[in-house]
Amino acid sequence: MPNENSRATNGSYWAHFEPPALPEEQQLREAVERAAKMTPHQVFESSVKAGIHNADGTLTEHYQSKPPKP
Numbered sequence: 001m002p003n004e005n006s007r008a009t010n011g012s013y014w015a016h017f018e019p020p021a022l023p024e025e026q027q028l029r030e031a032v033e034r035a036a037k038m039t040p041h042q043v044f045e046s047s048v049k050a051g052i053h054n055a056d057g058t059l060t061e062h063y064q065s066k067p068p069k070p
Contacts (some may be wrong), residue, residue, distance in 0.1 A: 047053045052063055
């Protein structure tokens, strides 16, 4: 039965659900805002400093795809 928290989709009613906020939500939001203000070169430098990329632009070993185990 629909109520004020329900919405219809293709004739079916779904209760409105808001998942709880993640504990890191504010940190993530701030990090995204900082990254959005950076130049592409600054973003790349940050990924090198974080160990994601090598200075030549390749991924570090930890972030490279590994073949699936048989």
